[in-house]
Amino acid sequence: MELSAFESPAGEWLKGEGPESDIVVSSRIRLARNLAGHHFLSRASTEELQDIESSVGTYLREDDGRFAGLYFRMSELSEIDRYVLVERHLISREHSVPEPGRAMAATGDESLGVMINEEDHLRIQSLRSGLQLREAWQAIDDFDTGLSEKFGYAFSPRWGYLTACPTNVGTGMRVSVMLHLPALVMTQEIEKLFRAISKINLAVRGLYGEGTQAYGDLYQVSNHVSLGRTEEKIIDALEGVVTGVIAYEHKARQRILSTHRLETEDRLWRAFGMLKSSRVLSSEEMMHLLSAVRLGTCMNILPAIDTRTLNEIFLLTQPAHLQKVVDRALSPEARDVERAVFIREKLAAFS
Amino acid sequence: MMCQRCKKKRASVRVTDVATKTEIWLCEECAQKEGVTLKSQVSLADFLAGLIKAPVTKEMARLAKLKCPECGITYLEFQSKGRFGCPNDYEVFSKLVEPLLDKIHGSTRHVGKRPAGTPPPADKGASLSALKSALETAVKAERYEDAAKIRDEIRSLKDKESGA
Secondary structure: OOHHHOOOOOOHHHOOOOOOOOOEEEEEEEEEEOEOOOOOHHHOOHHHHHHHHHHHHHHHHHHHOOOOOEEEEHHHOOHHHHHHHHHOOOOOOHHHOOOOOOEEEEOOOOOEEEEEOOOOOEEEEEEEEOOOHHHHHHHHHHHHHHHHHHOOEOEEOOOEEOOOOHHHOEOOEEEEEEEEOHHHHHOOOHHHHHHHHHHOOEEEEEOOEOOOOOHHHEEEEEEOOOOOOOHHHHHHHHHHHHHHHHHHHHHHHHHHHHHOHHHHHHHHHHHHHHHHHOOOOOHHHHHHHHHHHHHHHHOOOOOOOOHHHHHHHHHHOOHHHHHHHHOOOOOHHHHHHHHHHHHHHHHOOOO | OEOOOOOOOEOOEEEEEOOOOEEEEEOHHHHHHOOOOOOOOOOHHHHHHHHHHHHHHHHHHHHHHOEOOOOOOEHHHHHHHOOOOOOOHHHHOHHHHHHHHHHHHOOOOOOOOOOOOOOOOOOOHHHHHHHHHHHHHHHHOOOHHHHHHHHHHHHHHHHHHHHO
16 A cells, blocks of 8 residues: 555645634544444354445445545555554554454545444544534535445434444444644643533543543544434534633633743743754654644744644654655664654754 | 350340330240241341342343344343344344433434435424423423423424434
């Protein structure tokens, strides 16, 4: 698999465009769907799963057509390639295990993606840069309707779309917004905020979903109730909360500037200096420094580095991407050196 | 204290003669010989809980053994893995699934999108107006618990309509 297969080196979710993109990295909607007349994954035979993969795959590549460029069976990809897809948020970590019948598809701009035979037969997702939940919903709604016309879905008028796990039944929908919240982390208000969010039935997760750490001050806020509410209501509720969080982060940014201007400037410039001149840089440290630099550019304290450059640094220095960029396998130690080299080159023009 | 009758075993029961208002301490054996029935150590609350639970547990045990004819999964297997084996399981285990869904989602009814070609839900206009008048009656009669239930039903009906 070549990285050039993707239209943009950083993908839709890291374009850095769209409303509220100084705080909202991306808006994502995923739908869990299963095909009628088939067992769920735990009870399906290998043949059954391969049949599903083959018929859905043909539809996506030929009938729909938008997925012709990016369609991969997990069993045919190298480990590094599978991790490239995880780092791009096109597949989950679970899906990267090359079990029979597992495949993924994405449009060239990565705004629509499909995991075939993950936990459900189909997990389809729609991605947009910035806060664009309605646009993401419109795109996935149309795509989903097309799929349901071609393949009958397992659906009950009573319980909605039937999923392998009852936590997804009903709409089968998970809406999540990725937020960059460095000022709330600095002012130590983040914990309080998350306690409040979890009380209203929403979940907060780290960068790569459930159970992952929030590196680089990036957090995903998502719904976990999928039954008993319409898709629009779920989106409205999440958007309302996210809008509140954005305002809260803006206020925290203003506050640290008015009360601790010198310390803040010093801290952000130091992060910029370290990112620009380090010789060895772990992925975790990179995300930490990059978070400060992103904040510094948004607050007009640091030189204006475009969001796309920052996002490319972020994605292309993740372990699997970095190995694709240098085109050879790297030990973790060697990766830390190559990461520093890559970032120095990217930031050389900025001072 | 030793039993005041046999003087061999430990006394554990105090027997009061209501007529003479005298007390003696007896061991369990002598107490039974005296015709005293010993209450078991079960409290009233436990006793009641047992009454309520017993038939439910039996029913649950029966349901837990149910097997889906489509995929062969039992509810116990589902419980241990957390994943169903096929779409039919929701129907087969519906009595157990409904409380579970209510716990997870706070609801047991889908009101969102339907796949292409699925008939729309039945017209709810008539039952909505019936519910509204029932709500008025309940409020007038100050049956507030009933009123709250009816209000929730109206709300969920309206949600269904806006989502259909």
